[in-house]
Amino acid sequence: MPELSQDDSKQLAAAKALELVTPGMRLGLGTGTTAAHFVALLGARVAKGLDVICVPTSERTRTLAALYSIPLTTIDASPELDLTVDGADEFDPKLRLIKGGGGALLREKIVAMASKRMIVIADSSKLAAVLGKFPLPLEVNVFGFEATRRMVSAAAKGLGCDGELRLRKTPGGQAFVSDNGHYIVDCFFGTIADPDRLADRLAAIPGVVEHGLFIGIAKAVISAGPAGIKILGQLD
Numbered sequence: 001m002p003e004l005s006q007d008d009s010k011q012l013a014a015a016k017a018l019e020l021v022t023p024g025m026r027l028g029l030g031t032g033t034t035a036a037h038f039v040a041l042l043g044a045r046v047a048k049g050l051d052v053i054c055v056p057t058s059e060r061t062r063t064l065a066a067l068y069s070i071p072l073t074t075i076d077a078s079p080e081l082d083l084t085v086d087g088a089d090e091f092d093p094k095l096r097l098i099k100g101g102g103g104a105l106l107r108e109k110i111v112a113m114a115s116k117r118m119i120v121i122a123d124s125s126k127l128a129a130v131l132g133k134f135p136l137p138l139e140v141n142v143f144g145f146e147a148t149r150r151m152v153s154a155a156a157k158g159l160g161c162d163g164e165l166r167l168r169k170t171p172g173g174q175a176f177v178s179d180n181g182h183y184i185v186d187c188f189f190g191t192i193a194d195p196d197r198l199a200d201r202l203a204a205i206p207g208v209v210e211h212g213l214f215i216g217i218a219k220a221v222i223s224a225g226p227a228g229i230k231i232l233g234q235l236d
């Protein structure tokens with residue numbers, strides 16, 4: 001069997017998730033390269049007559065899904081969804097995630113939590129025994145950004161999370177601005193020993209609009225890699 005590339009693995013996980021989609025479903029569409037595979041595969045099914053209605057988690061995904069003529073709506077018009085399929089930057093054995101590498105974490109969390117099921121698709125390299133190697137993204141209000149950064153630093157240090165808190169920039173060197181008009185701060189903690197407590201502390205800081213720790217949200221992770229497909233959690 002030819003070796004599976006990372007991108008092949010992402011596509012394989014996306015194809016497995018597509019098996020969960022049934023006619024009439026209201027779907028949340030994630031953001032990122034893995035979610036883009038799901039959108040492409042879903043688009044092919046829609047072209048053959050599958051009837052679904054979808055809420056994208058970013059303007060990028062909205063544009064992509066529209067290219068495939070996938071029927072789209074908004075979270076306000078469809079505030080209850082059946083299934084959201086999204087990628088992740090890291091996941092641990094307890095189905096805790098780091099998300100936000102694409103800067104879409106706020107919409108991703110709103111859409112995931114409005115869904116009966118959130119299923120994560122990922123290549124197997126995203127599995128982490130301990131979260132934190134991937135810098136944790138925070139969506140931060142522009143007003144008071146520096147004060148917020150200091151509060152985050154103090155709160156995180158109290159839990160042993162130390163490291164640079166870097167304002168995300170565009171390739172052109174400008175501050176990256178999310179679809180919601182906020183900054184993204186990437187927290188280079190290295191190891192997050194207690195993600196649950198860190199999530200609580202971050203959520204209590206007023207300038208933190210949302211953090212990229214998804215805890216108790218994903219029902220399952222479909223991961224694919226050289227060893228094939230693995231399911232962590234419950235798909236149904």
Ligand code: 5RP
Binds near residue numbers: 086102
């Ligand atoms: C975007 C995300 C993505 O799901 C995450 O960054 C994974 O991306 P990819 O599938 O490209 O590896 O959280 O905000």
